[in-house]
Amino acid sequence: GAGVSQSPSNKVTEKGKDVELRCDPISGHTALYWYRQSLGQGLEFLIYFQGNSAPDKSGLPSDRFSAERTGGSVSTLTIQRTQQEDSAVYLCASSLQRGRLTEAFFGQGTRLTVV
Amino acid sequence: GESVGLHLPTLSVQEGDNSIINCAYSNSASDYFIWYKQESGKGPQFIIDIRSNMDKRQGQRVTVLLNKTVKHLSLQIAATQPGDSAVYFCAEMRSARQLTFGSGTQLTVLP
Numbered sequence: 033g034a035g036v037s038q039s040p041s042n043k044v045t046e047k048g049k050d051v052e053l054r055c056d057p058i059s060g061h062t063a064l065y066w067y068r069q070s071l072g073q074g075l076e077f078l079i080y081f082q083g084n085s086a087p088d089k090s091g092l093p094s095d096r097f098s099a100e101r102t103g104g105s106v107s108t109l110t111i112q113r114t115q116q117e118d119s120a121v122y123l124c125a126s127s128l129q130r131g132r133l134t135e136a137f138f139g140q141g142t143r144l145t146v147v
Numbered sequence: 148g149e150s151v152g153l154h155l156p157t158l159s160v161q162e163g164d165n166s167i168i169n170c171a172y173s174n175s176a177s178d179y180f181i182w183y184k185q186e187s188g189k190g191p192q193f194i195i196d197i198r199s200n201m202d203k204r205q206g207q208r209v210t211v212l213l214n215k216t217v218k219h220l221s222l223q224i225a226a227t228q229p230g231d232s233a234v235y236f237c238a239e240m241r242s243a244r245q246l247t248f249g250s251g252t253q254l255t256v257l258p
Contacts, residue, residue, distance in 0.1 A: 074247075
């Protein structure tokens with residue numbers, strides 16, 4: 033597609049369940065970022081993928097969070113044993129060139145609600 | 148600790164007036180700043196950026212000012228329009244992997 037696509041757009045899950053969030057970046061973009069946005073808050077960095085390099089996972093809040101990027105394209109963010117504090121909008125962005133976040137395009141996000 | 152924060156959580160302006168959104172940062176080593184606009188239900192969109200070797204940069208109807216002495220930057224929107232209503236975030240980039248965002252300012256344009 034023309035832009036970054038995220039699915040699902042909304043997800044309601046029960047506490048303790050696992051969830052998977054998907055990001056389809058813009059074709060050809062080698063860099064992919066995940067951010068989390070809590071209600072009324074700024075964007076919290078989670079993880080960054082660049083090409084075939086090892087991802088920067090320094091922003092993941094706990095070991096319940098993991099992400100992978102298959103074939104340098106689609107990325108999946110997995111949250112295991114979800115907690116209520118995981119409720120947030122999860123945003124994915126992709127960019128053509130490493131370090132050029134100004135050229136990054138954001139998806140519309142996945143709104144996760146843990147009940 | 149390091150932080151990037153905004154002075155005001157909300158700002159209301161009359162249509163046609165100029166808007167000024169402020170942002171303070173605490174990391175004196177910050178050398179690159181970006182303003183994003185986020186409309187309801189959408190992801191952030193890049194507006195304008197500025198590097199620390201500049202103190203002013205202009206775009207279309209927007210100007211960003213950087214004062215490194217007091218670690219403050221501002222976004223000025225000229226002739227504010229209803230379509231400018233959104234949340235505005237300033238962000239500090241220290242590396243490709245560390246874009247730190249402030250909490251955002253909700254701009255509301257009044258008719």
